[in-house]
Amino acid sequence: MTHMHVAGSIHADVSAPGPQWLTEPKDINALNPSLWSCSVARDASGRLTVGGVDVVSALEREGSPLYLFDEEDFRRRAREFRTAFGGWKVFYAGKAMLTRTIARLVMEEGLHLDVCSGGELQVALTGGMDPTRIGMHGNNKTTDELELALSNNVGCIIVDSLDEIARIEQLCRAHGYRARVMVRVTPGVEAHTHEYIATAHEDQKFGFSIANGQAMVAMVRCHYSPSMQLLGVHSHIGSQIFDTGGFEVAALRTMKLMSQFTDATGVHLPELDLGGGFGVAYTSADSPASPDDLATGLRDIVEHEARAHGMAVPAMSIEPGRAIVGPTTMAVYTVGTVKTVDLDGGGQRVYVSVDGGMSDNIRPALYAAEYSAVLANRCSNETGVLCRVVGKHCEGGDILVRDVFLPSDIAPGDLIAVPTMGAYSREMASNYNHALRPAVVRVHEGQLSPMIRRETMDDLFRLDVGR
Template identity: 75%
Template sequence: MTHMHVAGSVHADVAAPGPQWLTVPTDVNALHPRLWSATVRRGPDGAIEVGGVDVRTLADRVGTAAYVLDEEDFRQRAGAFRDAFAGWDVYYAGKAFLTRTIAAWVQDLGLCLDVCTAGELLTALQGGMDPARIGMHGNNKSVDELALALRSGVGRIIVDSLDEIDRIETLCRELDVRARVMVRVTPGVEAHTHEYIATAHEDQKFGFSIANGAAMVALVRCHSSALIDLLGIHSHIGSQIFDTGGFEVAARRTTKLMAQFRQATGAVLPELDLGGGFGIAYTRQDSPATPAALAADLDDIVATESHARGLPVPHLSIEPGRAIVGPTTLALYTVGTVKPVDLDGGSQRVYVSVDGGMSDNIRPALYAAEYSAVLANRVSREPASLCRVVGKHCEGGDILVRDVYLPADIAPGDLVAVPASGAYSRSMASNYNHVPRPPVVSVRDGAHTTLLRRETVEDLLALDDGPIRGDVVALNPEEHR
């Protein structure tokens, strides 16, 4: 079954009060287990608890908007991938969400870590990550970033252009080191997902095309270098993928390329990375595969394709990011205003404005991504009302949850929780409208720990090198957090 987000512009005329899959819930207070982390539940008086901590307590202590990460859930999901893919290298994709603490957890849990900038690499190293277990991605790595990777001794650099290969060789001579590289290829597989995150078709910025021969040129170029150790091929077919059909096509084309490389050079490429992109549940319509099911399918796919080409099965790796951290985290907001709006045909939608928005989750505006939401500080016996959860920014497209049923008595001061907010929310957050980015706190065993503190307006003003000409009025953080 193909899963896709409901498409359409956020400014489109309303043709229906909600997507066809969205039905009125029998219990508007229910927590669908696929959407929430392992320790989320409603407490005795109806408020949501995470890791034994009441969200009302978190709102009082750290404020809203805030991201709340379930540490136990993160460890369970990371461990499930590690165990299911025993014999593989499992690289946690740090771009989904990365802090020093996350890097330390990844190291302790026996996973590898994928980074794609100097900032991510330094965060990983400061978190205690073994550099030999770090992979460095990026389609336009700077000379400084490549030098940092080589000096640090990262386990592999995924090369993305001939220019980059030239830079690596120059740096290897200067630093007197060797580089371990994989060549990123585009196998021509367009994953069934949003156009902007389907990354393996030909017309895009990543990798070397198999179809036009560029991939073979890059492989031979690295293989013939006296300064480069060529490990193998890297492939990535997209994001938010729910089945392994695309991976099967990618494996067929990459193993064919490996066979052609052996025929041309006499050498066998020892490694193949199939990338990440494994989907998670954002709404009740999403049904992601388990790590065990993914591992069984991918093992069989690669073995079948390798044997068909007369190749040994390569050492394999994958790069789950969203699939590990995405479901671990909820975004917690406070309702500021509630505004009913009449729609064509006599229906009505309620606009629920919260103290966050597109600056802390750009995905709905960028990808038309869909999310879910619930009333978090209490339960309600009122009927369900069709709502749209929106942010505080000066944009019509500032929508966090486009269509969701919430209790009809939702009111200013209530807390709203949005599940599956761990991946690409804080990591893609901005300061649009000069709004400070929210904190990230982890919870476990009844206690919370700050992973990233809340930014302040003072943090933002400190970057402004212009002269201060007017009086400065202090902003009370206790009143405006």
Template identity: 70%
Template structure:
């Protein structure tokens, strides 16, 4: 099975408008369990349910569009990573999606939280995440951010520039404390993902290069500082990663760097964070590895490199990224219009316009990310037709699902459900065209709870002080 490339083809082959991997479903009403969170079903009326609650009832209660988080599924995925990587530190990615409740859930399941902004740090702290289990990322941390981290005793600050090291030293000097730091390094790995979310090649903004010696300079700088405690190094090769071969190269280069540091200073650093960014299933073409398989492969890689350099295995960390919250959340939309469009060569595509769009999921417009979709408010015996689910914004690139088979009787008022919407959808949401951001609700065992309320026009107008 081939993986859906995160930057899948934008321009359709007119003679075959859909991508090669897209197959006409044998049963349009069936739900592929690999695409949906663990409690998603269809009830006796054919309505999609999650956590025991019907999609149409959720929209009636909370409005449309709507993000729906399956709490049981999210907790199960968090626990699966904690169990598979027992003995390692596992950090949940706040940038994928964070609110107080989710921060509390992942902490209860044994995970730390990595943050990369003042807002994410504030939410994690207010969620009750222990500061020592927070990692603070970012290539341009402000003084205010670093003050908050240092003042709360955040467990690790991942430093990303010499200016940041100086800034952090000054703050620690004033507070009369030592900050625990990891040095972010670039391992020169070309991850198999879109260039916008590949983060370990040389020509990009993150980290210190290993190849030109910058990483060693930064490490020694932190090591000799009276205000910093150098724990180790941090590497991250990208996001939506399926194969572990990139981690093998990164592990080889980072373990060699640790060995070289020990030779230069006589000190063995205790920690290595290999990042993560593990891929999830957005369409039938994606086949992500399980946490157990990932853990087995990564343990073998690290242990092999440790033997090669005759060194102890450092304390290891990973950051699964979207792999926890991504599959745990679906989005619900209401169809507004249905429009057939004739293509050259006699082909036809049905444009299904819904009440959301690029303001609540920018990923398809940003780098042509692929998604799946089903009709959620009913089943049907009608045949299928190739559709494109689009939003209501004033952009031709406002596409939510590039290619999907939906029933030919799709009509205004139908509810569309899109799986795997937990990562980056709400986090990247905007107010483009003065759209209001949807609510985020959680469901569990027939009960629902609002995590983030729906924005209103009054909210937007309150910012307009002119």
């Protein structure tokens, strides 16, 4: 088993039949349980079901394309992280997918929540999230966003620049606030992931560098500021990471920094946040670690580093987002056209076009993210054929699933389901080509209820004020 990361070959050799890891399944109708939420199955007619609701009925009621969110699966994954990391703060990373319903579920399941914009903070607050359990991220927080966070008494602001520290101090002096802060540092870790979602190497926009001394300057500045309470250090090495190796280096460097701070000031910082970025399975080649395995590995790393520096183990935090919400949600599309094309070298590829595309999942076009797909409205007795599932947008790179085996009788009107669509799909959706963003519908105990309604042209026209 190999680890597939989002760093794929964008300019693939079109004569190749497909990636080496992809093999034709023995049963074209089978579902790989590692890719789907816990309640997904096929009913007696071959239709895909989630939470007891079949996808054909869901699309007849809610329209196509559609995101289907499995509430019980979200709750189960949240509990697994909370239990595995008992004694740690588990922050759900709201940037992966955040609605007021999700904020409520996070609160009910006893997690904390991290947000990285004023908009996300407002969604969290109106969804009923306890502000003292919210961490506020962002590399360029505006004065208005900081005011919103401070006036609502958020649990912690993760500071990212000296300019931001100055803004916080100004607001605190003006309104009598005292900010609880952590300093985000860049530990110089090259996480094994795509360049765009690796966030702890030196040449990028986030945090203060440990290597050049900026991190210590920021920590001392916050510690001696009468407007701030410095809680500790924050680090985040990237996303879609399958092992704890990168976290080991990050813990080594951040805890050494905390020890040096203690030597310089005589103050022991109580908290360390190692961030998130834990990977999920998008294809059969992915083998993510379980929450229990992650917890065991990270605990061992932190305890080892604490002993090495002769310091108490700090209060720890992690920030899983994709690992909780990713597998909870599938996207369902309707096939519009099926086209077979000849490739150089004598091969063929079947292009299956659906009624969505890069407007509802930009990740394959942005960094060649790999996905899977199955025929969702029926079973088939035909053999599999190598397909490429594409969208309806006016872009050659409008690809949803680069390589997948689907039944050779795939036809217009069929439904295709794509698993593991909970993270960064609806959140990064756009109106490219004036596409209307799909609805997000919650499935719970056999019932459907909208979380985000489908957009209409009236929604777009309300923003278009020209004549």
